[in-house]
Amino acid sequence: MLFASGVGDDLFSRNGVDYFSARGYIDFQIIDEIGIQWGHDRNFIGNGMRSLFLSDHSAPYFFLKLNTKVWKLHYQNLFMEMTGRHDYLDFDGLRPKKYASIHHLSINVHKKLNLGFFESVVYGRDTGFELNYLNPLIFYRAVEHTLGSPDNVMIGLDWKYLFVKKWSFYGQILLDEYSFSKLFSGTGWFGNKFGIQAGIKGIDLFTIPNLDIQGEFNLIRPFTYSHDTDIPNYSHYNQPLAHPLGANFMEFLGVLRYQPRPDVFLKANVLYAVQGLNVDTINYGADIFVNTSFIAGNQREGHFFLQGNQQTTFLADFTLSWMWKHNVFFDLYARHRRTKSDLAPTWQASSMVSLGMRVNLMRRELLF
Numbered sequence: 001m002l003f004a005s006g007v008g009d010d011l012f013s014r015n016g017v018d019y020f021s022a023r024g025y026i027d028f029q030i031i032d033e034i035g036i037q038w039g040h041d042r043n044f045i046g047n048g049m050r051s052l053f054l055s056d057h058s059a060p061y062f063f064l065k066l067n068t069k070v071w072k073l074h075y076q077n078l079f080m081e082m083t084g085r086h087d088y089l090d091f092d093g094l095r096p097k098k099y100a101s102i103h104h105l106s107i108n109v110h111k112k113l114n115l116g117f118f119e120s121v122v123y124g125r126d127t128g129f130e131l132n133y134l135n136p137l138i139f140y141r142a143v144e145h146t147l148g149s150p151d152n153v154m155i156g157l158d159w160k161y162l163f164v165k166k167w168s169f170y171g172q173i174l175l176d177e178y179s180f181s182k183l184f185s186g187t188g189w190f191g192n193k194f195g196i197q198a199g200i201k202g203i204d205l206f207t208i209p210n211l212d213i214q215g216e217f218n219l220i221r222p223f224t225y226s227h228d229t230d231i232p233n234y235s236h237y238n239q240p241l242a243h244p245l246g247a248n249f250m251e252f253l254g255v256l257r258y259q260p261r262p263d264v265f266l267k268a269n270v271l272y273a274v275q276g277l278n279v280d281t282i283n284y285g286a287d288i289f290v291n292t293s294f295i296a297g298n299q300r301e302g303h304f305f306l307q308g309n310q311q312t313t314f315l316a317d318f319t320l321s322w323m324w325k326h327n328v329f330f331d332l333y334a335r336h337r338r339t340k341s342d343l344a345p346t347w348q349a350s351s352m353v354s355l356g357m358r359v360n361l362m363r364r365e366l367l368f
Contacts, residue, residue, distance in 0.1 A: 023060045037065040043078060045104050045118065047160045047170040048216050049253050049367070050243055052195040053118045054078075054102065058239035066136070072109075077136055078102040082236035084124060098124045098231050100241075101133040116158040118174075123151035124231035152232035166204055172197040174242075176224045187301040190285070190292065195220040195243075210259035215252075222248040222276065222285025222303055228293040240288060244368040248286040248306060249275035253367070263323040271315040271367050276308035277341070284308030311341035315367065327360045
């Protein structure tokens with residue numbers, strides 16, 4: 001699908017914003033156990049509303065994905081070509097390219113427990129895609145060390161546990177960079193970069209069919225996803241590939257879903273987040289696009305969670321959707337958002353109500 005606006009009007013050329021979004025891929029099975037997706041779209045890894053590994057927040061990108069399902073294993077290989085910066089052109093008039101290779105291995109350890117192991121590498125090369133990262137086996141860190149490269153490698157663990165009937169506990173742990181000896185030293189070493197997610201989900205609440213509830217907590221340390229050069233940070237087209245808030249924050253999310261009839265859908269979201277933002281040119285670790293090469297030896301310690309200009313965000317929204325005909329929806333949407341920071345101690349609030357119609361389209365939520 002393609003969206004575009006005209007640029008002929010002189011006023012629009014000076015003050016307007018032009019954009020397009022193209023998405024589509026082919027999906028086929030090589031054999032029963034191996035499938036391929038190839039095209040231009042977003043991907044998501046995880047069980048939550050957010051993902052610390054890979055979310056569908058950013059713009060679409062070109063990718064090749066291999067899904068291998070054998071026994072209790074689901075192994076995913078994902079190779080991506082992305083845009084390094086949207087505000088810069090190379091000498092040939094093209095925006096710089098960056099690349100990513102991702103592995104995710106999911107194992108059904110028990111009928112109630114699923115464990116996943118994640119790793120990714122993001123990098124830039126003048127010569128294009130690094131062929132060594134086509135290695136389909138897990139453990140990119142060994143490949144990176146062999147190359148002697150400065151690439152951005154991350155690893156992670158995720159899980160989903162059905163602890164009682166119709167209730168599940170899920171989460172993720174992401175390690176971008178860390179030193180075990182400095183992790184508990186209390187010195188605030190900037191390189192201890194990690195993220196934690198914990199969530200709970202229940203269906204048919206109070207034995208009411210199709211009444212579901214979900215709660216989630218996310219925490220990401222300062223400087224996570226950033227790198228000491230511009231290109232390998234964990235982003236595409238100047239948008240984060242994981243959490244839309246970037247880093248140096250904690251967040252609570254809640255959602256209530258109810259489908260009283262086959263053609264009626266209700267959903268309510270609540271968000272509360274606290275983030276330590278950068279102040280002027282001082283990098284406190286929230287902006288993943290600011291590289292960390294400025295951090296000299298005597299500045300590598302003394303960095304703590306939620307440092308900087310603390311901003312508090314509260315958001316609540318409600319959606320009522322009615323399916324008039326097959327895949328023809330009318331949506332009533334209401335939203336309220338408030339923010340307050342150390343530099344602006346009074347609440348800044350905005351509210352909106354909208355009524356819309358969509359045909360054969362999913363609603364995209366913007367919870368931030």
